[in-house]
Amino acid sequence: MNLCLERGYSEGMALGKDYATQECSIARALEIVGERWTLLVVRDALYGVRRYNDFLVHLGIPRAVLAARLQALTAAGVLEKRRYQESPPRDEYVLTEHGRGLWSVLRSLGAWGRTIPGTLPPREFRHALCGTPLGVVGECATCGGLVPLEEVEMLPGAGLDPDPADPVSRALLEPRRLLQPVVTEPV
Amino acid sequence: MNLCLERGYSEGMALGKDYATQECSIARALEIVGERWTLLVVRDALYGVRRYNDFLVHLGIPRAVLAARLQALTAAGVLEKRRYQESPPRDEYVLTEHGRGLWSVLRSLGAWGRTIPGTLPPREFRHALCGTPLGVVGECATCGGLVPLEEVEMLPGAGLDPDPADPVSRALLEPRRLLQPVVTEPV
DNA sequence: GTCATAGGTTCAGTGAATGAACTTACTGAG
DNA sequence: CTCAGTAAGTTCATTCACTGAACCTATGAC
Numbered sequence: 029m030n031l032c033l034e035r036g037y038s039e040g041m042a043l044g045k046d047y048a049t050q051e052c053s054i055a056r057a058l059e060i061v062g063e064r065w066t067l068l069v070v071r072d073a074l075y076g077v078r079r080y081n082d083f084l085v086h087l088g089i090p091r092a093v094l095a096a097r098l099q100a101l102t103a104a105g106v107l108e109k110r111r112y113q114e115s116p117p118r119d120e121y122v123l124t125e126h127g128r129g130l131w132s133v134l135r136s137l138g139a140w141g142r143t144i145p146g147t148l149p150p151r152e153f154r155h156a157l158c159g160t161p162l163g164v165v166g167e168c169a170t171c172g173g174l175v176p177l178e179e180v181e182m183l184p185g186a187g188l189d190p191d192p193a194d195p196v197s198r199a200l201l202e203p204r205r206l207l208q209p210v211v212t213e214p215v
Numbered sequence: 216m217n218l219c220l221e222r223g224y225s226e227g228m229a230l231g232k233d234y235a236t237q238e239c240s241i242a243r244a245l246e247i248v249g250e251r252w253t254l255l256v257v258r259d260a261l262y263g264v265r266r267y268n269d270f271l272v273h274l275g276i277p278r279a280v281l282a283a284r285l286q287a288l289t290a291a292g293v294l295e296k297r298r299y300q301e302s303p304p305r306d307e308y309v310l311t312e313h314g315r316g317l318w319s320v321l322r323s324l325g326a327w328g329r330t331i332p333g334t335l336p337p338r339e340f341r342h343a344l345c346g347t348p349l350g351v352v353g354e355c356a357t358c359g360g361l362v363p364l365e366e367v368e369m370l371p372g373a374g375l376d377p378d379p380a381d382p383v384s385r386a387l388l389e390p391r392r393l394l395q396p397v398v399t400e401p402v
Numbered sequence: 403g404t405c406a407t408a409g410g411t412t413c414a415g416t417g418a419a420t421g422a423a424c425t426t427a428c429t430g431a432g
Numbered sequence: 433c434t435c436a437g438t439a440a441g442t443t444c445a446t447t448c449a450c451t452g453a454a455c456c457t458a459t460g461a462c
Contacts, residue, residue, distance in 0.1 A: 053337040054258055054321055057328030064249065064450075071241055080409050090451050095410060105332075116459040118408065129330055132323040132352055134241055140316050141244030145292075150240040164361070165319055165352035174351070251419075267440050277420050282441060303428035305439065404462085411456070418449080425442070431435085 060104045061130065065089050067137070069097050070123070070130050073107065075182065076210040077196055078120040086196040106130070123207070128177055131206070135166040148186070156181040156205065180206040247291045248317065252276050254324070256284050257310070257317050260294065262369065263397040264383055265307040273383035293317070310394070315364055318393070322353040335373070343368040343392065367393040 061067050068087055077083055083094055098121055101107040106127035112120050135153070142150050154161050155168040155175045162168065168175045183203045190197040195212035248254050255274055264270055270281055285308055288294040293314035299307050322340070329337050341348050342355040342362045349355065355362045370390045377384040382399035 052325075053328030053331075053334055054325040055255065055328075056331055056334060057324045058254060060331070061324075062251065062254070067245060067249070068242065081407085084409090090453095091410070092412085092452090093450065116408075116457095126330065129327050133320065133327055136319040136323050136352060137244045137248075138240045140320055141240030141242075143313065143316055144240075144243055144247070147240055147243060165323060165354075167352075167354075268438085271440090278441070279421090279443085280419065283418095303426095303439075406461080407459085409457090412454085414451105414453095416449100416451075418447100420445100420447070422445095423443085426440085428439090429437085431437105432433100 057133075060101075060106065061133075063097070063100075065093055066097050066101065067130075067134065069094070069101065070106065070127065071134050072196075073121065073123045073127065074131055074134065074177070074206050075200060076204065076206070076208045078122055078209055079118075079212070080121075082196050082210060082212055083121075085194050101127070128207075131177055131180075132165050132174070135162070136164060139164040151185045152183045154181045154183065155179060177206045182206060244320075247288075247293065248320075250284070250287075252280055253284050253288065254317075254321065256281070256288065257293065257314065258321050259383075260308065260310045260314065261318055261321065261364070261393050262387060263391065263393070263395045265309055265396055266305075266399070267308075269383045269397060269399055270308075272381050288314070315394075318364055318367075319352050319361070322349070323351060326351040338372045339370045341368045341370065342366060364393045369393060 061070065065087065069083060069089075072083055072086060077086060080094065080098070083089065083098075084091060087094070089097075098107065098109075102109050102121065105124055107121040108124050109119050109121055112118055138150065141147065152161065153166075155171060156179045158168065158170045160168050160170040162175060162180065166174055166180070181203055182200070182205070184201055188201065190201055192198070196210055199210045199212065248257065252274065256270060256276075259270055259273060264273060267281065267285070270276065270285075271278060274281070276284075285294065285296075289296050289308065292311055294308040295311050296306050296308055299305055325337065328334065339348065340353075342358060343366045345355065345357045347355050347357040349362060349367065353361055353367070368390055369387070369392070371388055375388065377388055379385070383397055386397045386399065
């Protein structure tokens, strides 16, 4: 019952309950993004995915879980749901300023995952303004400091195996910026 | 079924299955540290917790889950199990070099958690050699670059509420270095 | 009218998490 | 020698969340 000299993330809680007694910022963060699929949804959002169906196809996540995660992330202020057309009514989910702060988490997690033995050459990230590959936590060694998300360029690594039926994976084959909306016109 | 332009973390897998088809380093990392409790176990290990019983009391984690997590983390090369006394046989779990690489993940996660509205003043981290508070991802603005774990000083923040029955939470009331073993002598 | 699409909800089955009780192997006190 | 205690587990019934499939709603195209 005592987490990081406090309580929380315990007692059968899975979503954002038990907030009043939280003190450890890691446990509090995990209450929001610690569930299965959640960080992968945020990753896709950083890559520019915005629509329910695109998350669904690209992640291969069960529909009910995706709906629950989008709702929880919206309630937590990580995503913002906004209407992009009226007829038929269609909403998209866009990262808030708060949600964009998760980039350094995903960046360091990806950098660590790369060190797992047997990992293939992954996707690459560079500072678009100077071409320098990003450091472990999204910093640019040339310019110094963290690189703004809009200046991060994603390049597909070797060994990608895009699913022709998935518009998102096709779109991500091109070099692109983080947050740049993925356009998924009908095939 | 398609994650980060590849497959994995899907199809009912929960632990390290499905490795052959993995390409996205974030999904691969989450296969190892993405389950409930796992990152909190690693956090405690970074704080110097090494023994089964100390994890148990400090985290409030179910015994069976703790045993499963310690075994999985050991199998993944994040922790190393080693005997510290022969009679009775007792083992402790220590972070490997690979596991210590998760510090930047936990640091950025904690830094993000701190930005959640309503979060109280959390634990503080400084570069022990110069006293500079650590940056978002564990870097020192004064000295430049990432601070080695052994040079990171943890200070209890305000509002801590240690459990007198928990030797770990008592030990963490003092300023200390990361990885410095928590000594839990009998009360 | 019929079909297709986007964005969901509902529901039964399964697998993982939970908490309590039990086990093993030893130590130290009386 | 016996008894209590400790560290590190295992076992088990219950509960809960994840899964996959089916269904629902609103709309526009043909």
